[in-house]
Amino acid sequence: MEQHRTRTPHDGTRRGVPPPLPPQAARGGAGAGRTGSSAARAGGTPRRPTAAAAAAVRPTGPPPIVQAVRRMPNPRLTGLGGGLFCGALMFALGCLDQLLFGASLTVYGVLFLPVCVVTAVWIRRGDLLTAPIVVPIAFAVGLLPVAESGQGVSGRLMGLFTALATQAGWLYGGTLVAGSIATVRKIRLMNRRSTRNRPPV
Numbered sequence: 681m682e683q684h685r686t687r688t689p690h691d692g693t694r695r696g697v698p699p700p701l702p703p704q705a706a707r708g709g710a711g712a713g714r715t716g717s718s719a720a721r722a723g724g725t726p727r728r729p730t731a732a733a734a735a736a737v738r739p740t741g742p743p744p745i746v747q748a749v750r751r752m753p754n755p756r757l758t759g760l761g762g763g764l765f766c767g768a769l770m771f772a773l774g775c776l777d778q779l780l781f782g783a784s785l786t787v788y789g790v791l792f793l794p795v796c797v798v799t800a801v802w803i804r805r806g807d808l809l810t811a812p813i814v815v816p817i818a819f820a821v822g823l824l825p826v827a828e829s830g831q832g833v834s835g836r837l838m839g840l841f842t843a844l845a846t847q848a849g850w851l852y853g854g855t856l857v858a859g860s861i862a863t864v865r866k867i868r869l870m871n872r873r874s875t876r877n878r879p880p881v
Contacts, residue, residue: 770822
């Protein structure tokens, strides 16, 4: 008897090859792949901060002028030390004035003002009242190489007194500057002490 062989239905696919995916699944898989790749890019590469954000985060220091002032020397002189400093500096400036400017009293008076300011600033707090006292003495000491001198001691003293009389404006101006700076510093010191000793409310 003849036996009929039964064949399995052939659906057009080969063994070992997966069937094709439907269109909806293919589109969904592609979209998921794109979303995953964009998420990976977003998470893998962090954003760089902009220039404005970096400038905002960067700490800003004091201005250059303030930094230069802070780097300047700030000694504290006693009353005697301030007098010696001011007198020696004015005598040196008087000698320099005689060498460079022919003993010009106007140049000497102009140089006297910043010396008064520096002396009043560098004297320590306990000796502030000596600032307007030592600067006139230093002015007279610095006039020795600048003032016109005659014969002998009497002639030199006459030249010194004449220079003091003719340059009294610079002398009073420098003394006023030193006294004003010392007064302001004294008032600030008294205010700080009163604030420190005030009981808390």
